[in-house]
Amino acid sequence: MAEQGAESELGVTGRTRLRRMRHKGSHRRGDLDAVLGAGFLCHLGVVVDGAPMVVPTVYGVDGDRLYVHGSVASRSLVQAPDGVVCVSVTHVDGLVLARSVFEHGVNYRSAMIYGVPRLVTDPEEKLRGLKALTEQSAPGQWEYVRQPSRKELAATALVALDLAEASVKVASGPPDDGDGPDAEMGLWAGVLPVETRFGVPEADPLLPAGIEPPAHIAGRAGELLGRSPGR
Amino acid sequence: MAEQGAESELGVTGRTRLRRMRHKGSHRRGDLDAVLGAGFLCHLGVVVDGAPMVVPTVYGVDGDRLYVHGSVASRSLVQAPDGVVCVSVTHVDGLVLARSVFEHGVNYRSAMIYGVPRLVTDPEEKLRGLKALTEQSAPGQWEYVRQPSRKELAATALVALDLAEASVKVASGPPDDGDGPDAEMGLWAGVLPVETRFGVPEADPLLPAGIEPPAHIAGRAGELLGRSPGR
Numbered sequence: 001m002a003e004q005g006a007e008s009e010l011g012v013t014g015r016t017r018l019r020r021m022r023h024k025g026s027h028r029r030g031d032l033d034a035v036l037g038a039g040f041l042c043h044l045g046v047v048v049d050g051a052p053m054v055v056p057t058v059y060g061v062d063g064d065r066l067y068v069h070g071s072v073a074s075r076s077l078v079q080a081p082d083g084v085v086c087v088s089v090t091h092v093d094g095l096v097l098a099r100s101v102f103e104h105g106v107n108y109r110s111a112m113i114y115g116v117p118r119l120v121t122d123p124e125e126k127l128r129g130l131k132a133l134t135e136q137s138a139p140g141q142w143e144y145v146r147q148p149s150r151k152e153l154a155a156t157a158l159v160a161l162d163l164a165e166a167s168v169k170v171a172s173g174p175p176d177d178g179d180g181p182d183a184e185m186g187l188w189a190g191v192l193p194v195e196t197r198f199g200v201p202e203a204d205p206l207l208p209a210g211i212e213p214p215a216h217i218a219g220r221a222g223e224l225l226g227r228s229p230g231r
Numbered sequence: 232m233a234e235q236g237a238e239s240e241l242g243v244t245g246r247t248r249l250r251r252m253r254h255k256g257s258h259r260r261g262d263l264d265a266v267l268g269a270g271f272l273c274h275l276g277v278v279v280d281g282a283p284m285v286v287p288t289v290y291g292v293d294g295d296r297l298y299v300h301g302s303v304a305s306r307s308l309v310q311a312p313d314g315v316v317c318v319s320v321t322h323v324d325g326l327v328l329a330r331s332v333f334e335h336g337v338n339y340r341s342a343m344i345y346g347v348p349r350l351v352t353d354p355e356e357k358l359r360g361l362k363a364l365t366e367q368s369a370p371g372q373w374e375y376v377r378q379p380s381r382k383e384l385a386a387t388a389l390v391a392l393d394l395a396e397a398s399v400k401v402a403s404g405p406p407d408d409g410d411g412p413d414a415e416m417g418l419w420a421g422v423l424p425v426e427t428r429f430g431v432p433e434a435d436p437l438l439p440a441g442i443e444p445p446a447h448i449a450g451r452a453g454e455l456l457g458r459s460p461g462r
Contacts, residue, residue: 058337
């Protein structure tokens with residue numbers, strides 16, 4: 001009994017810590033880098049005529065800068081040159097299925113970045129930013145394909161944001177009601193994981209026979225997305 | 232040669248149509264339902280102190296209404312009772328890997344809904360809304376688990392939005408540069424698919440042995456997410 005008691009206490013301590021950890025906020029740069037490094041799509045929020053507008057777009061990280069692609073961001077700059085924008089990146093890890101509706105939730109990792117965006121006009125920085133964007137989703141692709149011409153560069157809208165004001169939120173772990181009264185109902189509870197993966201590359205139907213995908217593309221089939229590199 | 236020419240023309244026609252279709256906008260309700268029906272997570276944009284704020288949260292559809300969970304939406308209501316919000320739902324289908332950086336892109340389906348949100352206070356509508364939220368991600372779960380008590384209902388923030396002002400955007404298909412000069416470079420081009428699936432249910436470590444996940448949960452392992460029901 002004494003040994004069992006000691007085990008129970010350890011168990012409860014671990015459980016308590018897990019429960020406290022289900023929702024974790026952070027302002028650490030390392031945590032921000034982990035969330036940003038695990039994806040390539042963000043939701044960009046801008047204010048247009050007093051109303052919020054949320055558009056999905058691709059991003060890239062280069063040092064302390066976030067580069068965001070698209071004309072929406074640049075249009076919002078014209079409207080409010082010193083207006084703040086908000087960029088959200090979210091990775092869904094699973095559905096938290098509890099014993100009661102009230103305790104249901106989603107396991108996720110998300111980052112929110114605020115900043116006054118700057119329209120990138122310098123061709124050199126634009127190239128660097130576009131490289132960051134390209135390599136964010138498809139590492140190796142920048143060197144493999146034809147890089148932008150001067151005309152293409154001019155036709156591309158790119159916006160830079162400092163990675164200075166940001167927060168990270170992570171929710172993980174099992175539901176919280178495993179030791180409450182609802183546990184007596186004998187219902188199954190746990191997490192239904194959500195996994196995002198790259199599939200098998202699909203060749204452009206116009207591609208001549210005999211051209212195989214290079215290793216940096218072919219090698220990604222089955223790769224988990226939404227995980228930080230190296231995880 | 233005559234036959235080959237005829238084939239080429241057919242090919243080009245089909246290609247041209249595909250190219251035009253790569254980015255498709257729609258205001259049809261059916262297209263909106265398809266995008267909303269394929270997911271459960273949205274990015275909600277609100278204006279707080281003049282700045283946009285984009286937060287990930289869960290949603291549910293009930294008839295002509297979208298219900299959105301969370302305190303952020305309700306807080307924004309207090310600040311601007313007649314303020315518009317924007318809800319974005321995005322499903323990523325693949326990376327479009329072209330012969331040039333300029334033609335790279337993402338295949339996706341996305342919906343954007345604007346509206347003046349209404350804080351749900353009527354307990355009956357709140358129950359209906361929470362049911363829609365719960366069933367959106369986990370059909371069958373509402374009847375399986377304990378439904379909200381009066382106290383829990385009161386502690387839940389729920390916001391309703393009319394599905395009246397919305398647009399849908401879909402990008403699909405191969406890259407656009409398959410018949411341009413860049414095709415001469417002999418590079419591989421195509422689409423790297425992105426697939427999101429449910430994994431194998433992970434039981435709460437506190438769950439007593441012998442309680443198996445019910446069919447409506449166990450049966451989802453391997454199910455593709457981001458696809459409309461029935462697709």
